[in-house]
Amino acid sequence: MMAYLIYAILVIIVFLLNLNGFLRGAKKLQIDVVLRSIIIGTLIVSFLTTGWKYGIIAVGIALVSIRFTRPIAARAASKLLSVPKGKSDKYIGLPPKALEKISKRLDIVLPSNPNHFDEVFQSADSAEDALFDYCESQPAVKTVMEDFQVSRKDLKEIYSKLIAAGAGQWSCGHWVPASALAYPESLKYVLSRRGSDIEETSFNLIMYFEHGSFGIGI
Structure with missing residues (x-):
């Protein structure tokens, strides 16, 4: 028993840990540390x-729960972050x-070491290429690109503008500037x-991936 x-x-506790990861707040890090400590203590x-056999099972349950409670936690976070609270059912999922x-x-x-900047930027360029490859591999996305007559180069420019305008952040499991194109x-x-105002566009995209609407109450 x-x-x-x-x-x-x-x-x-694993569910709460995942949920905290999707929420905003100044105390996210502290809450994360507390929840992880509780998990370790519980193990x-x-x-x-209960003995080592049940202990190993407990470790397995904790690891499996990290994966399987994540989508539920993301949807719960979307509900909590919705405006008005709790009334959004449009979250698109992870x-x-x-x-x-x-x-x-x-x-x-x-x-912290400037000597490694080039390596990081090269990795970022490679990741951007992978993103644009992904976008072009999606038929629905490709159709939108053709309808608006935009190229891969245009996507790169839009991605950079979104980053500069403040969209470079996570919103309920989505890296906003990437998902915005994908x-x-x-x-x-x-x-x-x-x-149009790129900062307003960026804000509305954050809202979209947070609770499924482009902006507050839209």
Whole structure:
């Protein structure tokens, strides 16, 4: 009985850990540390109170829960972040695995050693090429590109402008400037607003990937 209680606690805490990762707030890091500490403590308790076999099962449940509670946590975060709160049911879900991997590569962090800048920028360029390859491989996205007569070069320019305008951030599992180009609805929105306020466009894209609407209450 104790083992099952521990398993349930682990699933709940892992879910909260994933949920915290999708939310905004100044105390995200502190909350993350607390939740991770609780998970580690719960695993230790499992080994001490139920034996090593159940302890190993607990570790497995924690690892599996990280993956399987993530989509649920993303949708829950979308609900919590929605305006008005809790009334959005338009969240598009997490990005496909291929796009998610590319997005993680695009979220670059400059190293403290300037000698490694070139290496980081080369990696970023490679990730951008992978993003544009992905976009061109999606029939619906390719159709939007053809309808608006935009090229790969245009996508690169738009991506850079979105980054400069503040869209270079994560929103409910999406690296916004990448997903903006990789989904037909968001790409159509971006292209239809060429020449408009790019900062407003960036904000609306963040809202779109957060709760499914381009802007507040739209």
